[in-house]
Amino acid sequence: MAVKSRRQQQQQHRETRHDKPRRSGPEIEEKKSGVFDRGKSRLVSGQIGSRGGSLLNIGIPLLLAAVAGVLHWYHISSLFENDRHFSHLSTLEKEMGFRTEMGLYYSYFKTIIEAPSFLSGVIMVMNDNRTEYPLIINTLKRFNLYPEILLASWYRLYTGTMGHFDYVTKTCWTVNRGEGLHPVNSCEGLGDPASFYVAIVFALNGLMLSFFFIIGAYVSGSSLGGIVTVLCFFFNHGESTRVMWTPPLRESFSYPFLIFQMLVLTHILRTPKAGKCAFVALSVSNVFFMLPWQFAQFVLLTQVASLFAAYIIGYLESDRLQHLLYAHMGIIALKSKLIQYYKEGFLLWIAQSIILLISTIILKMLLSILLRTSDDAHISNLIKSKFTSYKDFDTMMYTCAAEFDFMEKETPLRYTRTLLLPTTLFVIIAITVKIIKDVWIFSRKTESHMVNGDKYSLETTAQFSNGEMVYHFFQLIAFAVLAILIMRLKLFLTPHMCIMASLICSRQLFGWIKPKALHHLLVVGIISAMAVQGIANLRGQWNIIGEFSNVPQEELLEWIKTRTKADAVFAGAMPTMASVKLSTGRPIVNHPHYEDAGLRERTKLVYAMYSRKPAEVVKQNLMRLKVDYFILEESWCIRRTRPGCSMPEIWDVEDPSNIGKVPLCTLIEQNPQPHFKMVFQNDVYTVLRVPKATKDL
Template sequence: MAAKKRHQNQNANANSESSNATRKKYSPKRAENKGGHGNVGDALYKFFIATVAITVGYMHRNHVYGMFERDKHFSHLSNLERELSFRTEMGLYFSYFKTIIEAPTFLKGLNEIMYDNITEYPDTINVLKRFNLYPEVVLGIGYRWYDTIMTAQNKPTKMCWTVNRGEGMTPVQSCEGLGEPSYFYVEAVFFLNGLMMTVFFLFGVYLSGNIYGGILTVATFFYNHGECTRVQWTPPLRESFAYPFLIIEMFLVTHTLRVKMPSFLHSIGISIAVVTFMLQWQFAQFALMTQAVAVFCTYVLGFIGSHKVKVILSGLLVGLLTSYVFLFGNEMLLTSFFLSSLVTIFLIVALEPLLNLLKFRVFIWAAQGILLLLGIVGIKVLIAKILNVTDDEHIGDILRSKFSDFNNFHTMLYTCAPEFDFLAAETYLKLLKTILLPTVGVIIIVFSIKLIKMETSQLNPPTTEEDIVLDGEHRSKPYADYVYHMFQLAAFTLMAVIIMRLKLFWTPHLCLMTSLLASRKLFGWIGSKEKHYAVVTVLIACMTIEGIQNIMHQWSIMGEYSNFPLEEMVEWIKVQTPKKAVFAGPMPTMATIKLCTGRPIVNHPHYEDAGLRARTMKVYSMFSKKPLSEVKQNLIDLKVDFVILENSWCVRKQKEGCGMSEIWDIEDKINRHETVQACTKLRDKPEPYFSRVFRNDVYDVLKISKW
């Protein structure tokens, strides 16, 4: 017994010495990745990294603000013109920020948006639940604090002057400074996107293991800026607020994949990032669903064990459920593919011992894949049926219309818009010119070859600390984080190809993947560090040729916002109509009416609600070939007093089959034989069903006759 114990101790000591030898052997390698710095040098290196990160964030903030200012000459617009420049959903979101800051108290303003009967008159809705308005709530608090503090200190918060707008237009007062609500709002957005670039740089450094990875990530983002983001043109959109938090969340997931034994603290960090992302954008659930699947695929290939999957998915699930609470029980979160994917993956991971009985990896993969597809779709449909929720049915209809001849009124409104079309060939060409696509292609090929070599040499005993594979739920392989990002890139690519608007996920992720070109683990075969980084420098120089041209093109965009017909109509409405007069019309214009006049509206651009889609269809009957009597009855059913007819909507046609009359012919087969649209009749002779009370070159305001 004693001999056996001594033998075990000797084995333990031998294992310990072997482990120590391994650590000693490869510690210089880790130091090499950091540049061979000692404690002081390492601190200076980290300080340098932090300084560069803050600098690129500041540069990006100035970059996007500069383009925004040059495009609109925002600093010289009147308050009304600035509000008019926030078209479509942007105006709707900004109107709630305006409500919060103009209310007597913050709680009063919050109550107004939680019990709102202006946006979908006469219904009362909680817009904080429906529209992901937490950015406006937070900024509303910030603005009120700022204004209170500066007023108490008797410090000016803005500077005002009179702007002469030229012949035929009245002079306006223009104010600049954080005391101006629209200025405070957009400055917050640009600051947040500056912070995003700081995190993006650090992400590139972390992923690649050196500063060159961060430089590659940032440089390619700037060089392809027009394909990566549109925050410089549309600050109030949800993506402008939410996307920076997705970058942080993916950073945390990447870190969790790297550590050997992630704990519950990692789940908490991920869940906090998920909440900050989901509370700001209704589309967040789809991006996070692809992440859950990407992590699952990394697990299926054996690069991580069930423990890491559970840690990451627990963070995602807690974040989802917390968001559900903060969004006052938004049912779309429970019926989302995101929740069904999380539940399905948890079940598959729990079935791991049973699936392993299949022995052959191909059979296991097939079983896991089938269970994943059936579970995601089946659980989503089941929950939707139980809760009787149809708000997200249009998403399935849109995807169905992409790959078949299926179409209806609502899918056509989406797919006829350029941003919901397939990814344009022009995008691929631009990314080829900046060498972004070829660079990522090379990285994928090199990484795939490395994985194949690693998989074929699995029978050899591990020789380095990186090669150690643990069995069971804690198993781990090198490059698990890289594998995850490859799957994540594949998901984002598919999303972008199907819906062009979603390239805001794809192109930035391409930029992040370029950081791997600086990874010594992946491209150390090029040679010494000096030779490797020289190749990276040459590549950046080649990218710069086209990249600088792209930046100069964006800087050259000059304009000055002016929309006098819309301004004229808004001013007329404010003076000539009762404050409780109810309006209907094209969705983008309705957002402006609510923001600038405060009048109740019955439809708006936030189209993700089944009831709202039905309302809009009734309002848009004025662009159909229905008789005016039916158009009038539809509007009376919605308790509308005035309808706004935007003449261009009657004749506009973005592409073949996308004229409003053509869209209506799909739904209204009874009247498709008619040759004259209702909007043409309303424009030429609205009587006796309507009476024209305002007209300019673009807009007609029609009052509904009350007989």
């Protein structure tokens, strides 16, 4: 009876809609060709979101979204714990587990929670002289430490409140590590700083998958679409995120807000008259997306380009675009002037595209000159190196790392095995056919107006509906280009492919599959085929069982804490410097945040130890930076990820005059005298001291 009642409501809804005045001529043809009214699309089966939608219809999708979020939170938390046995690690081992940038970011969280007060901790972070000694820098601004500020405030509030009520927030015990290692104290619970930190990150990324479900359901018009998105994400989890291995990275805090931003943007594009609350939500999500991550601006640039592409071909009206992106695209103001010169729509599209491209390039150049900034210069050089033979020290530091190389050939194969790539391509073909069909119908209508002597004018409203679908189409193309150029950016591509895969459930695209039950049956069949490799991928993740241990680095850090002064200055490989700052609190001169131009120059001076330069030159570099100790790692001297990518070979590009000489690091390993004095050595690390007498010269 409930099904019958719902069908009666749908029939009554259709009859009510048919009672409205109908347009004639070409507009009727548009409706028949599959151009649908955006305002009629609902989250589930045409009902969710309507005023008459029942609480049950709304509640079920929200419940499914919540379940997806909880499952993802549990999945990534379990993977992180299984990989490192994190709950049973000592405080030092937990900190060592946060390598490279992760350790650097976490160190500021540690600084704030250990400060006498929250305010004094923030002041210390904003006036830091231990990260790029002897410079005093605002690390809050430089490293986008807003998540650490927020989490530190929550941690202090949580521990303070629980302490007031004498509530135990952590459980500690002694762990016998065996193998000749001394026992360590290990703590578990939200009262443990590292556990609290990662718990918040995993909770946020669990919520992210709830947003994914809602986007998939909203775009496709069916809860089944949301299920497809979530399952595709799980089946391709290793290609979709790395939060379970690297929780403190900026993307772990930022990316969930991009997904929420896309959800709000999708709603704005679909709704004929979006309210102010939607635009406020869009602005707020933009802020939360951009604050933690310096790369966010480039992602939003691809979004601007995707929206503009949808506008150019008629799926987005200019008024809506101006409300969304007027700050980024003031060029739209020239629209009325362009129309006076270009009457044909195709020429107008070309003119707008050229002006957008030229204005973007000119604006970027002018801002760089006026503000005298070079922090983003390495980005343009990195892109240049992808298409030309251009090389320099900085670009090779990026391109020699696998994550900054072109997308590996195995990635599309992995997409194919889970059927994510074939499904996405099928959806792309369907959207392309729809676009071509819509444009052809509109051009026929335009020709008809011109033949009848009607004056042609460019309307301020979009010619076609489903602008949100076309936006996601272009956004996928933009992410695909980024991922092909830089493999690390496939973390944008894969999740968006999961969103696009949800459109196999869309009746707007595949309404020709009848009856509707057959369409759903085909979708279930596709999901079943995806699950064959998808479940195998999940089992592969679940079978990762390990326990973190880095005895050589532990020996190094313990030696630094016990055998050096609190103000001793260190230099060395960027990942190691992050651990030194985090676990010992000693000042460092270089660190893994390589995006800053000044830091790149400092790192080049430090990494001269791995060049073929004379020892005297390198010693003078370290003296200029006021370094007391240099941590030498032999692996950095001989490691070669591929031909031309060892540190001495990278230096050969920068310093061709010394090609053919023995690398300095090799000579220093054999005999550091007379320029340096070896004060510590184990299987991995050698600590060199710059003699005081030499440093005073």
